[in-house]
Amino acid sequence: MLSVDEQMRIITSGTAKIVPEADLRKKLEKGAPLNIKLGVDPTSPDLHLGHAVPLRKMRQFQDLGHRVTLIIGNGTATIGDPSGKNSTRPQLSQEQVEANAATYVSQAMKILDPEKTTIVHNGDWMFPMGLKELLAVASKFTVARILERDDFTKRYQSQTPIALHEFLYPVMQAYDSVKIEADVEMGGTDQLFNLLAGRELMEKMGMEPQIALTMPLLEGTDGVRKMSKSYGNYIGLTDAPADMFGKTMSIPDEMIAKYYRLASSKSIDEVEAIEASLADGTGDPYQLKRALARDLITTYHSAEHAAAAEAEFDRVFKENQLPEDIAEVSLDLTPGEDGTVYLAGLLKDAGLAPSAGEARRLIDGGGVKIDGEAVAPKSYNIDAALLKSGTVLQVGKRKFARLA
């Protein structure tokens, strides 16, 4: 094991908050491997880069010789985490949760070291709990304490409903820490309250409290809101290499350093060199972004996929060539009596536009191309001869379809 100082340097890098930092040092000084906890709610079947942030940190812990306990929140997911939400989350069925959990684990293992990872389901102890046990735990918290939580305060003040069961979420998450005897619990900054609840509960139940370690939230590809599937600004860990490349290229320059630090496989020293080069202007943001995209694809797919995705990107966006793989669509091209076909309808049927009306607007806006040629405004009905097998319809820069 590395020295405590060296461990601290690696562990603290990129973190948002460690509460309390001094106690983390004390735990490390004992020399025994620590038990690092991360609870994940399998509310959606796949992970995105934002989820990868704490996983990356945990991997660093593992590389330092510590152990990780990954808690699949099949129990807590039935409550729905109120964190960062201004409304009650929908409660999920057990089947959905189980299915999601399976893919969740396989994706997490692309980052974590399986040898040093224990996976547990908190439903295993949550569901069999009787009212007696629940009350014993819940009685350790006061309503005032739970209401302190920012999300609840805001919702209460903005007259947004808070359902009673939502109060149980931090309580049950805290209980997880007791059950697995966590030394450190990881989470995003929005998890701080939940993590501190764990500290409190452990202490009240006569245990050494865990350390709360939060990671900054990673903003999505818009660079503004946190990465989230519901905002549509996410880079999914299972995204196809081409998508992963494109999405990475679309992040704002200001986010490059953060993405490297929180989500890439680069070491702390490498990240710091990149940060410095961006700060003094010697680093080319465009090239750094490309390199970042390659790094991500290499992690979640392979180096070969990364190279292929990059080549494809250049082909489509630098040279304005057609992509290699274009989905084929079978459309009814039967011309009307005047020898024309309804282009707006075709675009809709091909899935390139949500409605024929939208397709018309796209045509008028110059966003529709046939074999690379822009279609003139108002050409909703076009000569049937223009469309034959192999013809490529394009909407915007990235939506293509080839006629079967």
Next chain:
RNA sequence: GGGAGUUUGCCCGAGUGGUUAAUGGGGACGGGCUGUAAACCCGUUGGCUAUGCCUACAUAGGUUCGAAUCCUAUAGCUCCCA
């Protein structure tokens, strides 16, 4: 249990009987410039083979020549009292 208020398009938010899918902003999308970045400029933002037709301002009825706007009931939400 009683009372008051509120409910508009993806989101916020104008609009209190009378041309009009309904001001404005955000977001999103398309075009230009670029590096699928930012900034900036332009356009679009209910459906429909469309100089028109249909559906829309929580839901269902009603008043009226005419309703997002008035009335009634129902539902959701919020607050106050108990």
